[in-house]
Amino acid sequence: MKKILVIEDEKNIRNRIVDTLEFAEEPYQIFAAQHGREGLELARRELPDLIISDVMMPEMDGYEVLKALRAEEATATIPFIFLSAKADISHIREGMNLGADDYLPKPFSIDELLRVVATRLSRQETQERRSQQELNSVRLRIASSLPHEFRTPLSSLIGFSEMLRSYKNLDDDAIMMMLDQIRHNSERLQRLVENFLLFTQIEVAMLRQKTAFVLPVDEATFTEDILAERIATVGAKYQRQSSIQSTLVGARLPVAITYLRKIVEEIVDNACKFSRAETPVVITSSLTDEWYILQVTDYGRGMTQEAINSIDAYIQFDREIYEQQGIGLGLALVKRIVYAYKGLIEIQSEIGKGTSITVKLPRTLTQE
Secondary structure, three states, X not given: OEEEEEEOOXXXXXXXXXXXXXXXXXXEEEEEEOOHHHHHHHHHHHOOOEEEEEOOOOOOOHHHHHHHHHOOOOOOOOOEEEEEOOOOHHHHHHHHHHOOOEEEEOOOOHHHHHHHHHHHHHHHHHHHHHHHHHHHHHHHHHHHHHHHHHHHHHXXXXXXXXXXXXXHHOOHHHHXXXXXXXXXXXXXXXXXXXXXXXXXXXXXXXXXXXXXXXXXXXXXXXXXXXXXXXXXXXXXXXXXXXXXXXXOOOEEEOOOHHHHHHHHHHHHHHHHHOOOOOOOEXXXXXXXXXXXXXXXXXXXXXXXXXXXXXXXXXXXXOOOOOOOOOOOHHHHXXXXXXXXXXXXXXXXEEOOOEEEXXXXXXXXXXXX
């Protein structure tokens, strides 16, 4: 039985809503509160499936109740319907910006109330089913890819460390080769774990919050040196220093520097990984009044439009044709970071000719 919380300071209206819902064809368990603070306490305790709340109330108004609920993990996704005589555009916009799901103006009919309630509960059930399906899909992809990707570098680390136990029987070149492999596989494993944890952090934060930013928005100066350092690090990893061509500009952006570095690292890594060493990787950055634009172009394998549309975590393309490392987290992680900062990402690609990835990050950021 679905639980519905009604928060309304006018007794007659509160009783009318409660009676309507209690005698509806669909059985509901109803809780009622006469002001915002009492409603917030009931919501925290009962975790209803839907909340109907007046806007103007004593002690705590409806906006304050909604803001408090959206800030808490347990109540952040409960559907919320505002009920108010102040149904003008500005009040509707304020409520929706805070994360309200609907707005029912007073006076309202019984049919209108029941229709809005049924619609919101049905939509929530649909969203929950979709979320569960997506979660099950991710679980299957993790189960099929993550163990292998952890096991490969770990096996190498264990194997070379065992071989080094007999270092007295090895020459210097063999020892250095083993140490290089240990370092390479350690870095691979470290990047895998860091990307996995970061992706999970963003996914959980986006589920918990409807309107607030899920990543830090501190102003950061993204200089040419920072760009060049990230590009050089990835280039050295693939021994592609001579094939990377870059024209760079810096900017001050409302994006944490850690995530800026991650965007550059993953896009350039993708370009180097899926193109031949002798082909160029072209990297440019530029500014408009509104955007900071980063573009990375390679002349490698390319992707189909279907593959571009399907970019997500734990998905690899053409694994049966090409041997590749990683679990498909790179571009999926970039997409999550860019979207979290209200940016845009565009991918253009042609099979056998290469791929161009363009990231646009806003130079200013507001929470509207």
